[in-house]
Amino acid sequence: MANILPKGAKAPDFTLHVTPDQALSLREFAGRRVILAFYPADWSPVCGDQMSLYNHVLPEFRRNGAELLGISVDGAWCHQAFARDRKLHFALLADFEPKGAVAKSYGAYRDQDGVCERALFVIDEHGMVAWSYCSPLAVNPGADGILDALEALPPMEKNDGTAQNPRHVA
Amino acid sequence: MAQLRIPVTSLDHVIGDENAAVTIVEYGDYECPFCAAAQPIVKQILARHGRNLLFAFRHFPLAEMHPHAEPAAETAEFAGSQGLFWPIHDAIYANQHRLNTPVLIALAASLKLSPISLRDALATHRFLRKVQADFAGGVRSGVNGTPAFFINGVRFDHPLGAAGLPAAIDATMRVAG
Numbered sequence: 001m002a003n004i005l006p007k008g009a010k011a012p013d014f015t016l017h018v019t020p021d022q023a024l025s026l027r028e029f030a031g032r033r034v035i036l037a038f039y040p041a042d043w044s045p046v047c048g049d050q051m052s053l054y055n056h057v058l059p060e061f062r063r064n065g066a067e068l069l070g071i072s073v074d075g076a077w078c079h080q081a082f083a084r085d086r087k088l089h090f091a092l093l094a095d096f097e098p099k100g101a102v103a104k105s106y107g108a109y110r111d112q113d114g115v116c117e118r119a120l121f122v123i124d125e126h127g128m129v130a131w132s133y134c135s136p137l138a139v140n141p142g143a144d145g146i147l148d149a150l151e152a153l154p155p156m157e158k159n160d161g162t163a164q165n166p167r168h169v170a
Numbered sequence: 171m172a173q174l175r176i177p178v179t180s181l182d183h184v185i186g187d188e189n190a191a192v193t194i195v196e197y198g199d200y201e202c203p204f205c206a207a208a209q210p211i212v213k214q215i216l217a218r219h220g221r222n223l224l225f226a227f228r229h230f231p232l233a234e235m236h237p238h239a240e241p242a243a244e245t246a247e248f249a250g251s252q253g254l255f256w257p258i259h260d261a262i263y264a265n266q267h268r269l270n271t272p273v274l275i276a277l278a279a280s281l282k283l284s285p286i287s288l289r290d291a292l293a294t295h296r297f298l299r300k301v302q303a304d305f306a307g308g309v310r311s312g313v314n315g316t317p318a319f320f321i322n323g324v325r326f327d328h329p330l331g332a333a334g335l336p337a338a339i340d341a342t343m344r345v346a347g
Contacts, residue, residue, distance in 0.1 A: 049315065055234055057309050087234045139327055142172060142314035 004107040004119050004134045011036075011123045012105040016093040017076040024069075024091060026127075033066040033130075033156070034123045035146055038108045038116035040137060042074045042082035042092075050118070050140045055088050057143045064150035069093055072116050073100050108134065122149045125156060172312025172325035178226045181300075183246075183255045185216060186224040191346035192339065193224045195320040197308040200243060201236030205317045206266045208332035215339050222343065227259065229304040230316050238269040240301060245274040247297035248288050254281050322346075 005011070011034075015025040026034065039050055051070050054061075061068050070092040074082070079092035095102045100116065103109035108119035118135040131149035135141035174195055178184065182195075196212065198205040216225060229246070231239035242262050249258035261277045262269070271292065278288045291297060308318065312325055319326040319335060321342055328334030 052232060052235055053314060056232055056305075060306070060309065089234075138329070140314035142312040143309050144172060144175075144312040147310060 004117065004132050005121065005129050007129055007131055009129045011121065011127050011129050012102070013127075014102040014105070016071070016095060016102060018091045018093055019080060020076045024093065026123075029067060029123075030127060031125050033064070033125055033150065033153070035061060035066050035068045035150075036071060036106070036121040036123065037068065038071045038103055038106065038119040038121075040110075040113070040115040040118065041072055042078050049086075051082075051088060051092070052086050053140065054143060055086065055090065057147075058089055060143070060147060061150070064147065065156050066122070066146075066150055071095050071102065073103070073114070110137070113137075120146060122146060122153075124153060172314070174320040174323040174325075175311045176307035178224065182226040182228065183250055183259075184224055184226045185256065187221045188224060190222050190224040192219070192222065192342050193226070193320075193322055194335075194339070195226045195228060197228050197230035197304070197311075197313045197316060197318040197320075199229075199231050199236055199239045199316040200246070200262045201239040201266065201269055202232070202316045203266070204331060206263050208317045208335075209260075209263050211332045211335055215336055218336075219339065219343060223339075228308060229301045230308045230313055230318065231301065231305065232316065238271075238274075240298070241271055241292055242269060242274060243301040243304075244292055244295065244297040245278060245288060247300050248291045249278060249281065249283055251297070252283060254283065257281050258283075 011026060013026045015023050018024040037054060054068055058068060068090045073095050075096045076094040079094055083092050100109040103116040106121065108117040110117055118137055118141060120133045120141060121129055122131040124130040130153055133141060133145050178193060178195060216223065229243040231243050233240045246255060246258050246262060249255055258277060258281060265273055265277060275285045275288055279285045317332060321338060326338060
């Protein structure tokens, strides 16, 4: 398994396509907490795949002041179709060209397979890695580690108060 | 390794002996085909080990993907409040292919539950809080999809999913004596 960036490392900035005509940079989230979820590929053939699970836990992440970004080497059009199919309410970033460059900068790329590891990073409001975890590729790591890491962080000075959908507040 | 954070209590729907050496907790979704496929496997395990086992079912509806999963879970809780959780649980899985609100009400009626009370309970989401509490507890315990099984508090991860469960239970039984 790859040596992913550990707690305390500076989170490398990046700019990636979030839709075919829009890009998003990590620095746009300065002052807020971000969860980066690297995953191997869109379209896993199961119901409870990792991104669908996180979609249902999103209100809980946001209540903890964190925004979620999914990242794989799939292209922006593929992400768009996948996000629409699974009704995802968070951004999927395309680490597509040069392939896997951002994943490599986080130590979360699998050269032998040409895909991202199943690696999670919680980045604090100062842009530092507060927690990271690399799961075996076949094992969906769930959301418990992320929530534990977010709760272990000191309270933020200001909460961004992102709107929540109470129907899915778990 | 993911650990069950919410112990089995009197609030849970259980089958078997509370003092059994082996406890299985399932987190499931009534509209998930993998959960329906796991049903006969669970039944087989219960038939084989009977009183040496405690089985609990908790709700984990992936509502964005499965529009009927949450009302189905609320229906099961409604039936549970009148002592009929397991009959409706089985009936819902048996009718998964045609799940919708009228079917849920018909299933309840076939168990002599009041269709009007169920309709009101669904409209006011009287049992939604219980369903959401199950879901939240599951997330904190590392439920990573459905069905998710915990054997004596440890998440069961197997490449074959539920198909690997009987052998794992047999092995746990041997250790537990």
